[in-house]
Amino acid sequence: MKLNISNPTTGMQKLVEIDDDKKLYPLFDKRMASEVSGDSLGDEFKGYVFRIGGGNDKQGFPMKQGVMSNNRVRLLFKKGMSCYRERRSGCRKRKSVRGCIVGPDLAVLHLVLVKKGAEDIPGLTDDQKPRRLGPKRASNIRKLFGLEKKDDVRQFVVRREIKEGKKTKAPKIQRLITPQLLQRKRYFKAITRKRMEAGKEAKAAYAQRVIEYHHEQKEVNRQTEKASKSFRRKHGLKRVGSQGLEKLQSHRMTWHVAGRRLKARAEQSEFFATPRRAFLANTADAPAFGMKAVGHEALDWLSEAPLWHWEPRVSVGRQERTKGSATSLRAVTEVAQVKLSKITGGKATPAPPVGPAIGAFGLNIAMFVKEYNALTADKVGQTCPCIVHVMSDKSFKIELKTPLTAALLHKAVNKQKGSGKAGTDIIGSITVEKLEEIAKMKLPDLNCEDITRAMKIVHGTAVASGIKVEGYEEWMETAVPKPKTIMDRYGPGVAKLPAPWGEGPPLEAAGDEAAEPVEAAEPVEAAE
Numbered sequence: 203m204k205l206n207i208s209n210p211t212t213g214m215q216k217l218v219e220i221d222d223d224k225k226l227y228p229l230f231d232k233r234m235a236s237e238v239s240g241d242s243l244g245d246e247f248k249g250y251v252f253r254i255g256g257g258n259d260k261q262g263f264p265m266k267q268g269v270m271s272n273n274r275v276r277l278l279f280k281k282g283m284s285c286y287r288e289r290r291s292g293c294r295k296r297k298s299v300r301g302c303i304v305g306p307d308l309a310v311l312h313l314v315l316v317k318k319g320a321e322d323i324p325g326l327t328d329d330q331k332p333r334r335l336g337p338k339r340a341s342n343i344r345k346l347f348g349l350e351k352k353d354d355v356r357q358f359v360v361r362r363e364i365k366e367g368k369k370t371k372a373p374k375i376q377r378l379i380t381p382q383l384l385q386r387k388r389y390f391k392a393i394t395r396k397r398m399e400a401g402k403e404a405k406a407a408y409a410q411r412v413i414e415y416h417h418e419q420k421e422v423n424r425q426t427e428k429a430s431k432s433f434r435r436k437h438g439l440k441r442v443g444s445q446g447l448e449k450l451q452s453h454r455m456t457w458h459v460a461g462r463r464l465k466a467r468a469e470q471s472e473f474f475a476t477p478r479r480a481f482l483a484n485t486a487d488a489p490a491f492g493m494k495a496v497g498h499e500a501l502d503w504l505s506e507a508p509l510w511h512w513e514p515r516v517s518v519g520r521q522e523r524t525k526g527s528a529t530s531l532r533a534v535t536e537v538a539q540v541k542l543s544k545i546t547g548g549k550a551t552p553a554p555p556v557g558p559a560i561g562a563f564g565l566n567i568a569m570f571v572k573e574y575n576a577l578t579a580d581k582v583g584q585t586c587p588c589i590v591h592v593m594s595d596k597s598f599k600i601e602l603k604t605p606l607t608a609a610l611l612h613k614a615v616n617k618q619k620g621s622g623k624a625g626t627d628i629i630g631s632i633t634v635e636k637l638e639e640i641a642k643m644k645l646p647d648l649n650c651e652d653i654t655r656a657m658k659i660v661h662g663t664a665v666a667s668g669i670k671v672e673g674y675e676e677w678m679e680t681a682v683p684k685p686k687t688i689m690d691r692y693g694p695g696v697a698k699l700p701a702p703w704g705e706g707p708p709l710e711a712a713g714d715e716a717a718e719p720v721e722a723a724e725p726v727e728a729a730e
Contacts, residue, residue: 203308205243207252207323209315213331216323218243223306229254234267234302237316249319254304255312262309263300271301336360338373534597538563540590543606547578547586563592574600585609604647607663610640614669621668631670634677637661654681 203226208215220226220243228242234254240247256265263274266285279286280294304311315326322328337343340355347358355378361370540559550556552567560567570590577600578586584605591599608620615630634657641656648656661671 251317252313257311260309266299269301272303272305538592548582
């Protein structure tokens with residue numbers, strides 16, 4: 203067995219090979235970190251005391267502290283465990299290691315000299331090997347030279363020579379406390395304190411604004427209720443209760459008209475009816491049904507007001523009876539938007555993607571197809587995207603968008619689709635004038651207000667489709683100005699601007715937050 207003996211005090215290390223197993227018996231069945239005597243190893247080791255640091259068996263598997271075995275075991279290792287270095291983040295691995303108990307199957311055993319004997323061992327205790335690097339941490343430098351906190355640690359840094367005639371190098375001192383560091387710390391603390399105070403003030407202001415808003419809303423509701431009562435009193439309207447609301451939901455629109463004359467008159471009248479809103483369009487016929495003509499302003503107000511119950515008085519011969527006709531007046535609002543991008547103008551059908559998208563909201567698919575084809579009759583064959591605004595009364599509004607940019611570019615070069623390898627295969631080319639024409643057409647739908655930016659966006663789509671724009675570089679040089687550098691904006695003195703926290707300790711009169719910079723200490727040369 204080989205013994206690798208190290209001496210921490212001198213920095214020396216020696217490898218000793220012992221063939222007689224009888225000399226190694228005192229080491230067997232000992233654990234790592236236990237101290238053993240070196241008298242059995244030979245006369246030159248008498249009086250020496252060693253500490254077992256580890257070892258490797260004959261196959262090279264290392265000893266692991268904490269594994270109570272003198273054989274080889276397989277353990278599941280993770281990050282932070284000894285005898286294992288993580289290759290991938292969070293990845294564990296099962297590998298073989300040897301227990302921490304010394305056995306005869308070890309090839310090398312590491313021993314650390316704890317106590318020196320009577321005689322010196324050549325190559326271990328008779329010489330000194332200085333360390334190549336000194337301490338870097340400020341506390342370790344103070345401990346090495348016995349310095350106090352008020353002493354300057356930078357004067358005691360261990361420097362080393364690289365070559366003859368060259369300058370010496372010193373390591374960067376870690377955890378060094380300087381006036382600049384203290385001032386920077388005070389500066390950031392002051393900023394944090396200001397932010398906390400500003401946040402508290404903003405929170406208090408927001409709470410006060412919420413209280414004021416609630417008071418304003420109460421006043422608005424009170425004024426609205428007051429105006430509502432006067433309007434109902436003026437037009438003979440009544441607010442619907444819970445039972446009336448159920449009745450209106452079951453009977454969305456009910457007109458009780460008696461007599462053939464009134465019935466014929468009603469059939470000749472023009473009605474505008476929706477599931478939640480109904481009124482006579484021809485206000486001249488209203489008196490015949492015992493109703494009051496409602497003006498445009500009142501009609502707009504009724505469309506935005508809550509649910510109302512209107513009881514018209516219907517004349518039948520010489521008798522007048524009050525029929526409980528319910529009219530639901532409620533504002534029609536937008537509840538959803540449906541975007542249809544892959545739809546052909548003038549050739550829309552109820553098939554997908556139109557049918558499933560429109561039918562999911564309960565809209566009339568046939569009516570939508572008819573209205574869309576009528577709107578896009580002059581764009582037959584073109585891809586015409588649209589946005590369908592779904593209203594609360596199951597009606598809809600169609601908002602047409604301009605054709606897709608890629609479709610316009612493909613049409614300009616007479617191609618059905620773009621290139622499969624953008625940047626390599628060119629399927630065609632267009633001029634800058636054609637690019638500007640397409641950009642003007644797409645400008646209302648693009649997220650910009652400038653034609654120059656719109657042309658740049660369309661050019662990006664053209665490059666992705668394998669279409670080359672001739673003269674685009676020359677147009678860019680004339681249309682788009684070159685951005686100024688920071689030196690052009692602020693002048694050559696921008697590199698000499700001071701740090702935001704200044705340099706040196708703050709002035710006593712101004713306080714921590716208004717510290718002025720002072721001369722900085724001499725910088726310490728950094729190591730490689």
